[in-house]
Amino acid sequence: MPRFSVIVPVYGVQAYLHACLDSVLDQSFGDVEVIVVDDCSPDGSGEIADAYAARDPRVSVLHLTENAGLGPARNAGLARATGEYVLFLDSDDTYAPDALRSIAARIDATGRPDLLIFDYDRTYWNGRAERNQFAALLAQRDPQVFPLADRPELLRLIMVAWNKAYRRDFLARTGLAFPAGYYEDTPWTYPALMTAQTIALLDQVCVHYRQRRRRGILRTTSRRHFEIFRQYDLLFAFLDAHPELERWRTVLFRRMLDHLSTIFTLPDRLPRSSRPEFFRRCRAQYRKLRPADFPLAPGRRSGVRYLLIALGARRTFQALGGLHRLRLRVLRRARSARGRLRTAALHAYYLFQRRRPLDPDLAVFSAYWNRGYACNPAAIEATLRRLAPHMRTAWITTQEYAHTLPAGVRRLEPGSAACWKAMARASYLVSNVNFHHRYAKRPGQVNVQTHHGTPLKHMGIDLLQHPAAAHGTDFERLLRHVDRWDYSVSASRHSSLVWERAYPAAFTCLEYGQPRTDVFHRAGPQEVLALRDALGIPRTSTALLYAPTHRDYDPGFRPALDLPRLAEELGPGVTLLLRAHYFHPPGTIGAAGHPRIIDVSAHPSAEEVCLASDGLITDYSSLMFDYAGLDRPIVLYVPDWETYRATRGVYFDVTAAPPGPVARTQEELTDIFATGSWSSPRATALRAAFRHRFCPYDDGHAAERVVRRVFLSEEAGLPAPLPTPAPLTPAADRQPH
Incomplete structure (x- = not known):
């Protein structure tokens, strides 16, 4: 059986379906079946899916005879699934490159749990990407595998089906199925989380969640939002049938009230004429499902909302909501006015200080x-x-x-x-x-x-x-x-x-x-050892620094290099140091959790990280020019060279005059290290020529020359070209095997 069954329900998405299916089929991990469920789509989505199935045997298409909705379409795909794990992907979303490989590796590393939760980002029509605001909840800390009771804060995550991988036998054992109607994820996701005996996390963006410029289904004004009541009825019926899950009743009741309040409050969900009826339904839902231990007395602000729902005080609820929104607007305007006044005052102060003598x-x-x-x-x-x-x-x-x-x-x-x-x-x-x-x-x-x-x-x-x-x-x-x-x-x-x-x-x-x-020429072996120890690099390990640059054409940055895979292929004698570009916060490249990958992105000094390493893997980062002055091996990994050169523009072809070997694929990169060509005589000659061209004055005294010329008004003479840095590698026999 395949490792993964990816179920893709399709309806009215012909403009997005190519990108969705390509993101699955072009993954570096290919042990997958893709089940496309054509939910009687009125556009060309079904024909597009059939074309993919005709040219890729991993794709099968199920054409429903009538439109059933997202939940039943997923159920139809689930009935056909044969993979060890099941994943759901909405047909306007996409997988990040190498997402399935990372998911598979994490599943293996955590003993094949019932459920694996991974992260996502929201991608917008203008290319902007925002990572999930609760990404910190996915931190991969001990224990690596746990039940929901050990991490109840996971209930704060978005309750959707597509940010998880499910063991198919777990789904069969629990008998979970999606209901029809809006908000179908509610009576699916909560039971899945509560009943999973083993849950693991992957702190990596695996799904790009498309935010359409025009409103999606759940953002349309319709009476179909009333279907939320039936979905919560199903959820609490599931609780009634499973007394062992009773501990979650109060938590889920609060989540329900918050969810209902949000739908009622948002201006674009309910037709105006139906709002009183919706609030009456909220009151009835409160009275029907309220746990015995749920307090009536309001404490915090949410408690006031709950009490107003219990009393059916719609006008008061709306009035307080309006006052709250008015208060927020007033505060925003006041802050804006204060900001403008402060800016004007500071500028006046600056103009006054400019009249005083220079120091x-x-x-x-x-x-x-x-x-x-x-x-x-x-x-x-x-x-x-x-x-x-x-x-x-x-x-x-x-x-x-x-x-x-x-x-x-x-x-x-x-x-x-x-x-x-x-x-x-x-x-x-x-x-x-x-x-x-x-x-x-x-x-x-x-x-x-x-x-x-x-x-x-x-x-x-x-x-x-x-x-x-x-x-x-x-x-x-x-x-x-x-x-x-x-x-x-x-x-x-x-x-x-x-x-x-x-x-x-x-x-x-x-x-x-x-x-x-300059520090490269001042640091000695003991300083390097201290830096390696501080970063947690084993003294007998070869430390390879991976430092990719920012891509203007890819604002969210989806890395082309699968670091966990590279670490496994190079073996236990190699430690990989990951340093992301400063435009990308630490943890966004998705290599957390592997024992031989150290994220050094937050380290304040790039130079110290360079000193602690034995070699550099980079693409177009200016760090390669610095590192050449250090005179240690450099390997370029440039799978998107043509795209980068076309979108950003470059001053020379670095692949024609590189500082070391050049790899276009991950297989080539692994081979460069496995064969030793990363530190071969040819690599040394390439680095020497590169260093002669770009680092002719790096001798440890560049800052001194600037200070003497600018601050002390001394004419600084240039050094002899190509000085040799002091020996910095304390263990010369460190080589990847």
């Missing part, structure tokens, strides 16, 4: 849009304190990143009066991005732009030819910001040429090397 000993720093102490500005700031102790430094960042600041560096809250005062009076301002657009450079102020990496992808005005990647950039404002720059720090001649073309302005180019990589 010759004050330097203000920031990095990555105020995301803490990092990158080239951090290296320059530390060197400035060492070489010019009379200087005072301040760093713009939020409280969230305050822990990254070293002792002696003052923190400036972005947008605060202290921050505006410092920007008005500092003689030096250093950043790897641009300062706030309201900041106006004063005569005598010195602005240093350090950038945040060697450019492969198009930057600045070069993005005019790539509007999808520009994301509506105001290029006139950008160039006004660039006109503030006095100095542009460059790592190589390549970078200098790009910066001068992409940011046309009158700045002085400081071709001094990459300050943030």
